[in-house]
Amino acid sequence: MRDHIKIPEVLAIAGLGQMGASFAMAVRKFLPEIRLSGWAPSQQEAEKAVELGIVDEASTNTKKVLSEADVVMLAMPISPLIDFVNDHVTEFKIGSIVTDLSSVKSDIVDGIRPGLCEQGVHFIGGHPMAGTEKTGMENGDADMYTDKVVFLTPFCTDDPAALSIVRELWRSIGGNTFEVDAVDHDVTLARSSHVLHINSNITTHVCLQAPNKDLAMLACGGAFRDTSRISSSNPDLWVNVTKHNKQAILKAMDETLDQVSHVRSWIEGEDWDSLYKFLAEGKALRDDWWDSFNKLDKK
Amino acid sequence: MRDHIKIPEVLAIAGLGQMGASFAMAVRKFLPEIRLSGWAPSQQEAEKAVELGIVDEASTNTKKVLSEADVVMLAMPISPLIDFVNDHVTEFKIGSIVTDLSSVKSDIVDGIRPGLCEQGVHFIGGHPMAGTEKTGMENGDADMYTDKVVFLTPFCTDDPAALSIVRELWRSIGGNTFEVDAVDHDVTLARSSHVLHINSNITTHVCLQAPNKDLAMLACGGAFRDTSRISSSNPDLWVNVTKHNKQAILKAMDETLDQVSHVRSWIEGEDWDSLYKFLAEGKALRDDWWDSFNKLDKK
Numbered sequence: 001m002r003d004h005i006k007i008p009e010v011l012a013i014a015g016l017g018q019m020g021a022s023f024a025m026a027v028r029k030f031l032p033e034i035r036l037s038g039w040a041p042s043q044q045e046a047e048k049a050v051e052l053g054i055v056d057e058a059s060t061n062t063k064k065v066l067s068e069a070d071v072v073m074l075a076m077p078i079s080p081l082i083d084f085v086n087d088h089v090t091e092f093k094i095g096s097i098v099t100d101l102s103s104v105k106s107d108i109v110d111g112i113r114p115g116l117c118e119q120g121v122h123f124i125g126g127h128p129m130a131g132t133e134k135t136g137m138e139n140g141d142a143d144m145y146t147d148k149v150v151f152l153t154p155f156c157t158d159d160p161a162a163l164s165i166v167r168e169l170w171r172s173i174g175g176n177t178f179e180v181d182a183v184d185h186d187v188t189l190a191r192s193s194h195v196l197h198i199n200s201n202i203t204t205h206v207c208l209q210a211p212n213k214d215l216a217m218l219a220c221g222g223a224f225r226d227t228s229r230i231s232s233s234n235p236d237l238w239v240n241v242t243k244h245n246k247q248a249i250l251k252a253m254d255e256t257l258d259q260v261s262h263v264r265s266w267i268e269g270e271d272w273d274s275l276y277k278f279l280a281e282g283k284a285l286r287d288d289w290w291d292s293f294n295k296l297d298k299k
Numbered sequence: 300m301r302d303h304i305k306i307p308e309v310l311a312i313a314g315l316g317q318m319g320a321s322f323a324m325a326v327r328k329f330l331p332e333i334r335l336s337g338w339a340p341s342q343q344e345a346e347k348a349v350e351l352g353i354v355d356e357a358s359t360n361t362k363k364v365l366s367e368a369d370v371v372m373l374a375m376p377i378s379p380l381i382d383f384v385n386d387h388v389t390e391f392k393i394g395s396i397v398t399d400l401s402s403v404k405s406d407i408v409d410g411i412r413p414g415l416c417e418q419g420v421h422f423i424g425g426h427p428m429a430g431t432e433k434t435g436m437e438n439g440d441a442d443m444y445t446d447k448v449v450f451l452t453p454f455c456t457d458d459p460a461a462l463s464i465v466r467e468l469w470r471s472i473g474g475n476t477f478e479v480d481a482v483d484h485d486v487t488l489a490r491s492s493h494v495l496h497i498n499s500n501i502t503t504h505v506c507l508q509a510p511n512k513d514l515a516m517l518a519c520g521g522a523f524r525d526t527s528r529i530s531s532s533n534p535d536l537w538v539n540v541t542k543h544n545k546q547a548i549l550k551a552m553d554e555t556l557d558q559v560s561h562v563r564s565w566i567e568g569e570d571w572d573s574l575y576k577f578l579a580e581g582k583a584l585r586d587d588w589w590d591s592f593n594k595l596d597k598k
Contacts, residue, residue: 129520149517184511185518192506192518200526201581202558203498206551207491208584212483217591218448219484219491221428225592226525227499231585235578239571246566252505253563257556259501264552267545272538279534282500285507286530292516293524 007033008097008165012069014039014084016049016058019101019131020075021140024054026173029142039065049137066091071165074100077240082111094120097162099169101128103189105153105182107244113155122162125153125182127189128175133232146174153182190248195256197238198249201231306332307396307464311368313338313383315348315357318400318430319374320439323353325472328441338364348436365390370464373399376539381410393419396461398468400427402488404452404481406543412454421461424452424481426488427474432531445473452481489547494555496537497548500530 011027011034013020024036038058040046046058059065066072066088074081081100089112092098098116102108105125116123129149132139150170154163167177207224210216220228242249266274310326310333312319323335337357339345345357358364365371365387373380380399388411391397397415401407404424412422428448431438449469453462466476506523509515519527541548565573 129518132521149520151518178517180514184514188509188511188514188518191509192515192523193520196502196506196522196526198562198578199498199502199559200522201578201585202555202562203495204581204585204588205558205577206554207495208588210487210490212487215479215483215487216491217588218477219428219450219487220588220592221448221492222431223495223499223529224491224588226528227495228585228588229525230522231578231581232589233582235575235582238578239575242566242574243569243571246569250563250566253559253566255505256501257559257563259504260498260552260556260559263497263501264549264556267541267552268549270542270545272542275541276534276538278504279497279500279530279537282503282530283532283534286503286527289503289507289516289519289523289527290531293519 007031008070008169010035010037010069011071011073011169012037012039012065013055013073013075014062014065015074015076015081016040016045016054016137017075018135018137018139019128019144020073021049021052021054021137022130022142022144023073023075023101023173024049025140025142026145027169028054030173031169037065037069045137052137054137054140062088063091067093069093070096071169072096072098074098074102077237078102078104078107078244079240081108085112086115089115089119089121092116092119092121095122097122097124097165099124099126099166101126103127103193104241104244105151105185109153109155109182122159124158124163124166126166126170127151127153127185128170133230135234143174145170148175150175150177151185152177152179153185154179186245187248187251190245190252191255194238194241194245194249195252197230197233198242198253199256200228201238204228204231306330307369307468309334309336309368310370310372310468311336311338311364312354312372312374313361313364314373314375314380315339315344315353315436316374317434317436317438318427318443319372320348320351320353320436321429321441321443322372322374322400322472323348324439324441325444326468327353329472330468336364336368344436351436353436353439361387362390366392368392369395370468371395371397373397373401376536377401377403377406377543378539380407384411385414388414388418388420391415391418391420394421396421396423396464398423398425398465400425402426402492402540403543404450404484408452408454408481421458423457423462423465425465425469426450426452426484427469428492432529434533442473444469447474449474449476450484451476451478452484453478485544486547486550489544489551490554493537493540493544493548494551496529496532497541497552498555499527503527503530 036055038049038055049058113123312323335354337348337354348357415422
């Protein structure tokens with residue numbers, strides 16, 4: 001943390017699944033001076049988080065957790081997150097900072113920012129490009145956010161100090177923060193993440209529901225393993241993401257349909273030159289991305 | 300190798316790219332008594348393969364290589380492979396066994412088996428579920444085929460001894476062989492591999508050609524990394540595969556289009572229950588496959 005920014009003393013994580021637990025574990029590792037408190041919907045989860053050393057204390061009592069925290073990290077699916085904040089909006093500490101790690105930003109900003117602002121609470125949206133197909137605090141990882149891209153979606157009217165604190169929190173635990181417009185974020189992520197999850201799931205259906213099921217099970221190898229990995233993700237989570245980024249997702253699906261139709265017509269018409277050109281372009285795009293993905297340094 | 304099957308003394312690999320080189324390296328590792336010879340189209344490649352210790356000797360002279368080999372592994376793309384065999388069909392040793400590792404089997408069987416049979420040469424088609432997006436003998440790996448599924452597509456009229464030798468060769472280097480019908484193989488692989496490669500490449504186009512290209516580069520994370528990996532594959536190779544499995548690939552693409560359309564209509568109509576059911580089914584299919592993929596033992 002930079003000297004001129006006040007380090008928050010108490011950081012609360014509301015939601016102790018894989019993403020929230022990983023954030024807590026990262027703060028514990030890189031900013032051990034911060035006191036960590038957790039909110040979970042069940043007593044069992046709250047106790048487990050303390051037993052596993054993920055947070056210093058945990059409770060199912062929102063008022064207790066929210067009113068004592070300088071920073072609150074909201075780590076739950078989008079619809080429950082919006083309901084959680086609106087149901088408990090008066091319980092946050094005045095002047096505290098609320099942030100999140102949801103992969104859709106516009107609906108979050110629209111859904112919770114006005115209510116928080118009215119209470120004198122800052123909100124800075126966030127989205128780390130991290131996570132796996134697994135779930136639960138037992139799959140948490142203190143290094144989940146190391147060297148990962150973290151998008152922040154501040155408003156021009158946000159308090160610069162609040163933005164700085166959220167930015168420095170992420171940088172301190174190893175993230176590379178980038179500030180982007182919430183709508184641009186959602187349009188881009190519809191392609192690079194949301195439709196990717198839907199298409200991976202479709203791939204799994206097409207591959208494994210082949211006429212000869214036993215043969216299909218054997219015929220899926222390393223290429224299937226990688227392209228289908230994210231189809232093992234939590235379906236609840238992805239229905240929720242889809243609900244909250246519907247228009248951008250539909251647009252990205254239409255583009256996918258167009259591209260599949262083009263490629264199909266080249267194959268049907270035996271236009272092998274066009275197919276070659278398309279595949280070679282895709283390879284060049286991917287190779288180029290891979291280079292930049294590997295070169296991305298902490299900034 | 301089982302005692303009652305004669306171990307081939309000289310094994311030739313025609314084509315010394317990643318797949319052929321890996322096969323040679325695996326034979327060297329697990330069956331060191333076999334003498335390995337290689338054929339490459341250029342003197343430079345032939346010399347490099349010997350220098351790297353991949354084969355004992357290598358040449359650009361087909362007659363020299365083919366006439367001395369007890370078993371010939373054809374390790375080249377499908378169209379060049381068919382031309383290679385037909386151009387040099389009289390140069391194979393009578394009674395020798397020819398096999399391959401192409402991911403399409405019907406066109407291979409139709410294209411080279413009759414000519415080889417006429418010369419008194421056995422042909423047993425093969426296809427290991429292995430390989431990476433990389434190319435070249437320098438990316439060869441002696442363990443590439445360890446614990447991998449290897450499909451063999453014998454005809455009922457094939458000499459059982461020829462089949463046994465090919466089967467035992469693969470088993471000796473760690474493969475799990477399964478005998479399947481060539482047409483069934485191609486229909487299944489169209490889904491689990493061929494269309495998978497095309498769709499992965501389409502994914503790359505959709506994700507990286509987003510309106511905000513710089514943002515797209517940052518917004519592609521671990522999910523993109525895995526689903527797009529195989530779009531970095533050699534485009535020549537995949538155009539060639541597509542040419543030779545056109546009808547099955549078109550059918551699999553139609554099914555993909557159908558499924559994307561269904562999912563799209565659920566999202567547009569906000570039928571979240573159907574979307575949830577579909578994603579949960581996909582997750583269950585993938586989790587089930589993953590268990591069986593990890594449990595696959597040598598048989």
